[in-house]
Amino acid sequence: xxxxTAPKATSHVPDLHGCFGEFGRRFVPETLMHALEExxxxxxxxxxxxxxxxxxxxxxxxxxxxxxxxxxAERLTQLCGGARIYFKREDLNxxxxxxxxxxxxxxxxxxxxxxxxxxxxTGAGQHGVATATACARFGLPCVVYMGEEDVRRQKLNVFIxxxxxxxxxxxxxxxxxxxxxxxEAMRDWMASVETTHYIIGSVVGPHPFPMMVRDFQSVIxxxxxxxxxxxxxxxxxxxxxxxxxxxxxxxxxxxxxxxELVTLTGVEAGGRGGQPGEHASTLTxxxxxxxxxxxxxxxxDPDGQTMDVHSIxxxxxxxxxxxxxxxxKDTGRVQYVNILDHEALDAMKTVALNEGILPAxxxxxxxxxxxxxxxxxxxxxxxxxxLSGRGDKDLNExxxxxxxxx
Amino acid sequence: MSAIAPVFTRRTAExxxxxxxxxxxxxPDLPMTARLIRELSAAGADLIExxxxxxxxxxxxxxxQASYTRALNNKVHVADIFAxxxxxxxxITTPLVAMVSYAIIFRIGPDKFVEQAAGAGFxxxxxPDLPGDEADQFAELARTAKLDLxxxxxxxxxxxxxxxxxxxxxxxxxxxAVAGTTGVREALxxxxxxxxxxxxxxxxxxxxxxxxxxxxxxxxGLRGLAQGVIVGSAIVRFLETLATDPTQRDAVLKQVHEFAxxxxxxxxxxx
Numbered sequence: 001x002x003x004x005t006a007p008k009a010t011s012h013v014p015d016l017h018g019c020f021g022e023f024g025r026r027f028v029p030e031t032l033m034h035a036l037e038e039x040x041x042x043x044x045x046x047x048x049x050x051x052x053x054x055x056x057x058x059x060x061x062x063x064x065x066x067x068x069x070x071x072x073a074e075r076l077t078q079l080c081g082g083a084r085i086y087f088k089r090e091d092l093n094x095x096x097x098x099x100x101x102x103x104x105x106x107x108x109x110x111x112x113x114x115x116x117x118x119x120x121x122t123g124a125g126q127h128g129v130a131t132a133t134a135c136a137r138f139g140l141p142c143v144v145y146m147g148e149e150d151v152r153r154q155k156l157n158v159f160i161x162x163x164x165x166x167x168x169x170x171x172x173x174x175x176x177x178x179x180x181x182x183x184e185a186m187r188d189w190m191a192s193v194e195t196t197h198y199i200i201g202s203v204v205g206p207h208p209f210p211m212m213v214r215d216f217q218s219v220i221x222x223x224x225x226x227x228x229x230x231x232x233x234x235x236x237x238x239x240x241x242x243x244x245x246x247x248x249x250x251x252x253x254x255x256x257x258x259x260e261l262v263t264l265t266g267v268e269a270g271g272r273g274g275q276p277g278e279h280a281s282t283l284t285x286x287x288x289x290x291x292x293x294x295x296x297x298x299x300x301d302p303d304g305q306t307m308d309v310h311s312i313x314x315x316x317x318x319x320x321x322x323x324x325x326x327x328x329k330d331t332g333r334v335q336y337v338n339i340l341d342h343e344a345l346d347a348m349k350t351v352a353l354n355e356g357i358l359p360a361x362x363x364x365x366x367x368x369x370x371x372x373x374x375x376x377x378x379x380x381x382x383x384x385x386x387l388s389g390r391g392d393k394d395l396n397e398x399x400x401x402x403x404x405x406x
Numbered sequence: 407m408s409a410i411a412p413v414f415t416r417r418t419a420e421x422x423x424x425x426x427x428x429x430x431x432x433x434p435d436l437p438m439t440a441r442l443i444r445e446l447s448a449a450g451a452d453l454i455e456x457x458x459x460x461x462x463x464x465x466x467x468x469x470x471q472a473s474y475t476r477a478l479n480n481k482v483h484v485a486d487i488f489a490x491x492x493x494x495x496x497x498i499t500t501p502l503v504a505m506v507s508y509a510i511i512f513r514i515g516p517d518k519f520v521e522q523a524a525g526a527g528f529x530x531x532x533x534p535d536l537p538g539d540e541a542d543q544f545a546e547l548a549r550t551a552k553l554d555l556x557x558x559x560x561x562x563x564x565x566x567x568x569x570x571x572x573x574x575x576x577x578x579x580x581x582x583a584v585a586g587t588t589g590v591r592e593a594l595x596x597x598x599x600x601x602x603x604x605x606x607x608x609x610x611x612x613x614x615x616x617x618x619x620x621x622x623x624x625x626x627g628l629r630g631l632a633q634g635v636i637v638g639s640a641i642v643r644f645l646e647t648l649a650t651d652p653t654q655r656d657a658v659l660k661q662v663h664e665f666a667x668x669x670x671x672x673x674x675x676x677x
Contacts, residue, residue, distance in 0.1 A: 027508050027535045029465040031560040031585055173471065186464040191586035193562060290509040291462060303484045304513030305461040
């Protein structure tokens with residue numbers, strides 16, 4: 001009897017065409033193709049240029065505040081009564097989330113390519129803030145597209161972006177969330193591609209964005225891996241991170257992909273439940289398709305129209321996912337689960353009460369799963385959670401949802 | 407050979423331009439789409455582009471995006487579009503070309519989509535987010551179904567890349583006039599003439615210009631440089647009225663007819 005198994009995942013993806021297995025590639029209007037080829041070439045050169053890497057690393061150290069610590073969450077571990085839980089503290093980065101790792105890298109590329117203007121899109125506002133910050137640092141004009149619903153949910157971040165000199169353009173089309181902000185940013189880029197770089201905020205979009213953003217975010221996993229070896233004396237048993245578009249998780253997982261004994265778990269937004277329109281669990285409920293320039297899993301109807309999604313977290317409210325995650329799903333390298341809105345809210349509160357750390361609502365999804373999982377594991381086991389961002393930005397929304405006033 | 411080539415052969419022989427209007431299928435509903443197709447055909451359109459509404463268009467400007475939203479809000483489905491087109495193509499000879507996102511084609515299944523498009527009587531396909539590099543397999547499917555697969559060239563496309571893309575192109579080459587999305591522009595860029603001259607040296611296929619064109623003088627300016635002209639947003643804009651006043655259907659059809667007839671007349675002047 002013969003059995004067929006899916007090919008094993010490797011960290012050596014994508015290929016020259018941007019393929020992660022069958023996923024990725026480029027499905028964009030011809031107007032953008034030349035810019036994508038130019039970006040691919042320039043990124044390849046930059047990646048091998050010691051001067052670029054030196055400048056990037058120096059900025060990550062002095063401006064972003066890296067390396068950030070791997071923290072043993074002792075009281076949370078005691079509370080759960082199982083595996084030891086560690087946090088990789090991306091919340092301690094300048095601007096309070098992992099997003100800055102990518103925007104610093106892409107801003108340096110913008111300068112290298114001689115482009116004079118930056119555009120970005122944002123959901124929860126963290127990528128917008130990180131882009132506005134990097135642009136302010138280098139004196140580049142910056143326009144950030146943000147769905148009107150997210151502008152409402154994330155007033156604080158809108159104010160921070162404007163204070164950093166960025167222009168925030170509310171998007172009123174469609175569901176007025178992240179997906180519409182991406183559509184609008186792509187349209188702007190179509191008209192300005194010769195002078196403008198589009199800093200995509202996640203591991204989504206056409207090649208080379210999924211690869212490039214993953215590379216810039218992989219500093220998270222590289223540091224976590226080395227810190228775990230140093231502090232625990234071995235690799236973790238399980239690494240957990242939340243997945244919207246999937247950039248913090250891609251950066252966290254990628255350096256562990258070839259460590260077969262490490263379980264990797266991506267946590268999606270389960271929203272209010274499994275009915276269409278009630279969640280944003282693309283890898284759990286989606287089908288293969290094309291969205292925003294790449295081939296990946298998508299939440300879509302039988303005609304290929306993108307479906308509405310819901311999450312308590314503006315940062316996870318996205319009906320697509322990075323193509324590398326789709327590759328990891330189909331090869332079985334990463335398991336994808338989901339956590340409901342109320343479970344994430346509870347986890348936020350539990351982590352705050354027990355550790356004195358307020359995780360973002362996105363991160364709280366990963367926290368909720370890690371706590372469940374820790375209870376099932378032995379005390380000898382180690383779980384590392386990517387604490388992708390801090391929760392200050394979410395407090396107005398949390399207060400509103402829980403009937404409190406600030 | 408599909409029904410597209412004879413259109414250009416005829417117009418080019420007379421030193422005329424082919425006039426190619428665009429409308430969105432299902433805006434505001436499919437019965438109106440069928441009436442619009444017949445009206446545009448009667449007004450002198452040489453070919454009509456039928457846009458399949460898509461939830462996340464990135465090449466389209468606000469006018470066409472809004473028309474997609476109107477159609478989708480009315481629950482227009484791909485199968486219904488094919489059914490409507492099949493009915494219309496029984497009575498008119500004007501070739502129809504589908505303008506459709508690859509997201510839709512992929513979801514339906516490329517083989518199945520091509521088969522259904524050919525079955526409905528479409529003469530060709532334009533897939534704006536399927537760039538030349540990704541088009542090999544799909545071009546083969548289209549060829550087998552005797553559908554033209556029209557490729558797009560942008561102002562940002564380098565010459566050698568354009569030559570490569572046009573190898574897979576049949577029917578005509580869709581030349582994007584401006585770096586940007588669809589939508590009416592006051593003036594077409596000066597570089598367009600040079601782009602068309604360079605493309606002319608690299609292909610014998612007819613060149614059709616779209617994005618930004620809405621006026622007779624813009625069509626006149628393309629004489630001798632291109633063989634066809636595509637007008638989208640300027641026509642779709644007439645349909646906006648119907649979102650708030652559905653009683654205006656006959657009036658809108660008349661307006662569209664008059665507008666299209668004027669542009670067709672300009673395109674068909676022999677000079």
